Amino acid sequence: MNKVKVHGWVESIRILKNVKFLVVRNWNGKVQLTIKKNEAPTEVWKAVDKLTRESVIEAEGKQVVEKVARVDAEIKPEKIEILSLAQTPLPLDPTLPIDTGDPSIEIKEPKTLFSTRFKHRSLDLRNPRNQAIFKIQAALVEGMEEWLNKNGFLRVFTPLIIGAPSEGGAEVFKVDYFGREAFLRQDPQLHRQLTIAGGFEKIYDLGTSWRAEKSHTRRHICEFRSCAVEMAFIKDEMDVERVEAEIVKAGIKKAVEKCEREFKILNVEPEIPKTPFPELRFPEIYEILRGYGKKIPYGENYDEESEEILWSYVRENYDTDFFFVNRFPFKSKPFYVMKADDTWARSIDLIYRGLELSSGGQREHRYHVLVEQIKEKKLNPKLLEWFTEPFKYGVPPHGGFAVGVERLTMQLLNLYNIRDATLYPRDPERSIP
RNA sequence: GCCCGGGUGGUGUAGCCAGGCUAGCAUAGGGGCCUGUCGAGCCUCUGACUCGGGUUCAAAUCCCGACCCGGGCGCCA
Numbered sequence A: 001m002n003k004v005k006v007h008g009w010v011e012s013i014r015i016l017k018n019v020k021f022l023v024v025r026n027w028n029g030k031v032q033l034t035i036k037k038n039e040a041p042t043e044v045w046k047a048v049d050k051l052t053r054e055s056v057i058e059a060e061g062k063q064v065v066e067k068v069a070r071v072d073a074e075i076k077p078e079k080i081e082i083l084s085l086a087q088t089p090l091p092l093d094p095t096l097p098i099d100t101g102d103p104s105i106e107i108k109e110p111k112t113l114f115s116t117r118f119k120h121r122s123l124d125l126r127n128p129r130n131q132a133i134f135k136i137q138a139a140l141v142e143g144m145e146e147w148l149n150k151n152g153f154l155r156v157f158t159p160l161i162i163g164a165p166s167e168g169g170a171e172v173f174k175v176d177y178f179g180r181e182a183f184l185r186q187d188p189q190l191h192r193q194l195t196i197a198g199g200f201e202k203i204y205d206l207g208t209s210w211r212a213e214k215s216h217t218r219r220h221i222c223e224f225r226s227c228a229v230e231m232a233f234i235k236d237e238m239d240v241e242r243v244e245a246e247i248v249k250a251g252i253k254k255a256v257e258k259c260e261r262e263f264k265i266l267n268v269e270p271e272i273p274k275t276p277f278p279e280l281r282f283p284e285i286y287e288i289l290r291g292y293g294k295k296i297p298y299g300e301n302y303d304e305e306s307e308e309i310l311w312s313y314v315r316e317n318y319d320t321d322f323f324f325v326n327r328f329p330f331k332s333k334p335f336y337v338m339k340a341d342d343t344w345a346r347s348i349d350l351i352y353r354g355l356e357l358s359s360g361g362q363r364e365h366r367y368h369v370l371v372e373q374i375k376e377k378k379l380n381p382k383l384l385e386w387f388t389e390p391f392k393y394g395v396p397p398h399g400g401f402a403v404g405v406e407r408l409t410m411q412l413l414n415l416y417n418i419r420d421a422t423l424y425p426r427d428p429e430r431s432i433p
Numbered sequence B: 001g002c003c004c005g006g007g008u009g010g011u012g013u014a015g016c017c018a019g020g021c022u023a024g025c026a027u028a029g030g031g032g033c034c035u036g037u038c039g040a041g042c043c044u045c046u047g048a049c050u051c052g053g054g055u056u057c058a059a060a061u062c063c064c065g066a067c068c069c070g071g072g073c074g075c076c077a
Helices: A042-050 A114-119 A128-150 A189-197 A237-258 A260-265 A284-291 A304-318 A367-376 A381-393 A405-412
Strands: A003-015 A019-026 A029-036 A056-064 A073-084 A174-177 A180-184 A202-210 A223-232 A279-281 A322-326 A347-352 A355-362 A398-404
Touching (some): A003 A029, A003 A073, A019 A042, A019 A056, A029 A042, A029 A056, A042 A073, A128 A223, A128 A237, A128 A405, A189 A202, A189 A381, A189 A398, A223 A237, A223 A405, A237 A355, A237 A398, A237 A405, A284 A304, A304 A322, A347 A398, A347 A405, A398 A405
Parallel strands (some): A029 A073, A279 A322
Antiparallel strands (some): A003 A056, A174 A180, A202 A223, A223 A398, A355 A398
């Protein structure tokens, strides 16, 4: 019999007349401690009476060979040390079924309610389901990074605080920068381009961005992470699509390889996507949508519902969960995108199961065109000089994209709400914990 | 930014539309019995109507406001 040590959180305590059972959970699994009155040391037998659920203990003892149902191992402890005694009652029970907000899933009661979960997030995270989500998320990022590093991309860190808003549209968080106004970045976009202008040919920035939008949806949070890639000397935006597809595939592949147990906990059977991903283009998209009874005026951008309709179309015709949309109307895109002609832009979105996972495309690198487009967007060229100035001195054709880490996690795992794919979500109602 | 819905013991809920007499149930928690247990079972105890104003003989219930929360649209990662 092997002597083993375990530590973890006490998930359940069952005290009987002649035997006591503890189930101890840590992030590798669950272990049952079995304490028999006539076998265990008296202090061990007594220590259990003091325990409360979710207390942290360390135990040492002999491993029982016969497998016991529903746990990973069983130990007969000779020593139990209480490292931290949990107060009772718990404000949240990490062993209960989780409320994800999804109305199509009926949860047996009692359950933990969505908002209560995020109020006591540290307790909520103890649920193996939640830990599985973030182990998979880490593997996704690892896989993407690994692919990027192998293919000659350099990891860079661009600023989080910027002196001027990087894009129109989305609201920015203001910060007090020594009495001057500054902002949290909405996207690492412009500084990636500046870095390309700095002679870096293939880069990526893995980090946080902020949007001060009071969005009340299950796919928006105010603080999110993205894997943002930029590459120079591209022929056109199709080069960007090829790289993006490979990166996403590499992320999912890594998660599938590393996280078999986690996918099982989440009851998800992941599929490694086939590359390349199909591409749909404007203006043909209007025709496709009309075929499904959805009318979008020619030259206008589509809406959220359209993304889901196009997903059904792609599933029927290409049997894939991923597809690109290219050639968006220029008028609905930012000034820095490259036009394909007067109306359409070399601007791409990656849609994963009907949700926008990323946007990107080819950027305009010709100084005069860039300035023209700034004027066309009715922005002040003077205020954007900090960005446009380097384009006077030689910038190669380039393009890139930013993949939302939480959105990728959410879609891969069929999570109903993006907050479930975020450790400590920041939304208009929540900045604590 | 616009719109819809909700806040009842530690937790999750019933009651609210049709106002009334000990606010029901589950789970957690305390005590007891009992079983190598398997979200065990049985007995017992503790514990709640978000806040402020109004209507009324009487408000968890109706009305107004505040605060907090969930979601839809827009926009986006």
